[in-house]
Amino acid sequence: MQTMKDFPLVSIVMCSYNGAKYIDEQMDSLVNQTYQNLEIIVVDDKSTDHTIAKIEEWMKKDSRISLYKNEENLGYNRNFEKAISLAKGAYISLSDQDDIWCENKIEHLLSLFDQEDVVLVHARSVEFVDGKCLYPKVKLLRMFHGNDPKKLFYDNQIGGHRIMFKHKLVDRIIPIPPNMFYDWWIGVVATCNGSINSSESFLVKYRIHDANSHINVPKAVKAAHIDHIEAWKCFLTIEEMKQDDKLFLKNLITVFDEHRKKKKLFDHKLFSFLFKNRKIVFANRRRLVKDFLFLKFLFYYTIVKF
Template identity: 45%
Template sequence: MEPLISIALCTYNGANYLPQQLDSILNQTYKNIELIVVDDGSTDGTKEILEEYANQYKEIKLYFNERNIGFNSNFERAISLCSGKFIAISDQDDIWKKNKLELLHENITDNWLIFSNSSFIDETGKIINGQILDKNFSLDGKDFKSLLFSNFVTGHTALFSKEFIPFLLPIPHQGFYDWWMGFVAIYHKKITYLNQVLTFHRIHSSSVMYRDETAKTTQGRDERYKEIIDNLAITKNYKNLCKNDEILIYKLFKAYSRLNFLDKIFLIRIFFNNYPVLFPDLKPRNGLSRLNYALKLVRKTY
């Protein structure tokens, strides 16, 4: 018999698009599923939609938070309530391809986590230009350092095994839960990527990605700087870091936090010497080109 796959779905005022996502999950070709839904205080009719579906489908288990606990904490609660051998993360307003769970399960092998690609759709469900990851994206040449300054693991495309949970939890309150998830999995070399679009990711005015991209556009450098600080702050405290890695991340965190002249010199050296692994998806650079990029990056940061 196929192992049970749990889907962790967190909801908050998602009534406009939730039925489409529930239908796409419940109509998966992989049938042995449970759908764990944790609502974080919705006031727009989301609860009523969930209760209507739960009355029709035995796979759905509903939980309602007594108070709003926020994005990361809500996903942590949803994950902790899952009983499946594997767990998939779901946003409330996406649409899944019918064979998403089947393909992720087939390809995770002995890894802790597998993630895939997604295409964008608009408020009406129409496919629009762009994907989360480049069509040629690969994990080749990447290690944990590749996730210190930017993230390529998106939670809504991921499936992970229950063996991963003791390493994943608790999810830090600051930063992004999927950035943390990717960092932990890649640090232990227990991650793989399936280069297929399996999710239609909806972009609209109330979506998390829309708000993040809008904030980056309006706040620019300051917002990006805060993201990096938050990520370095949580990754430096990961309990399973070896000593040398712990020291490196701590030094990067202190350099970003203090912003003095010596910190700039330190960061230039780090960016120059580690360019291929820190920025693996950028074009290859050597010598003067790499130095100019490191200088440019520090100028942008400060």
């Protein structure tokens, strides 16, 4: 008869910060996964509410949970970096503090490692607002799979709350560059060290609420949160990236850097580059950049994002 020890250990890594309002629902969804050989690592980034007390209550009920308390606030990148480094499992799955996981999330993601070269897998999530799931536009986006990092440079399709990756990626992921979204970095690094597989299944309710930075923040402010050109330069440091992919990335950096310096509403060189490479830069769009749709994307990605 098989026991839990006959199955690989999966590390669920959660970073918490002032998440007391919703963390119980998320913890409940984690401990009740159909796949049970888990360690649940919570790294708290110096919360000032009752988050730590709630986690300590969960620790009394489930020995698989461990809590680490930061002495200073590290921010989400460094906090996830620390949490990932603590994971002992053969597979690592990242968790937000306020989402709700489907009970078969871990089991389903593990099944996607069906080829030796697959190092990261991901599935869909649905926005969850006031107890309701919002599905309308989500299926207009393709799920990324394969090992072409060029399709991730322009429009990240790898959400941290939806992924699982092999532990062998940890040494490639860490350190996470400071001017980078941690999940974007992990996704691109994965394509340079293997392949990504995906599922159309919805496995996470991604909670949107007043305290969540995803809501109530203008798009222009979100865009300014990270300098994409500086982030792209970080990708150039990935030793395993193929030279052809680095050449594309260098051209991407050049054309956007020149566009930024020109400060023009319309840049013919930028337009030509994006149009020529539209099936790469807009690879996650099911309706591939035709007619006014391309102009819409061009306006957003050049005016709002850059």
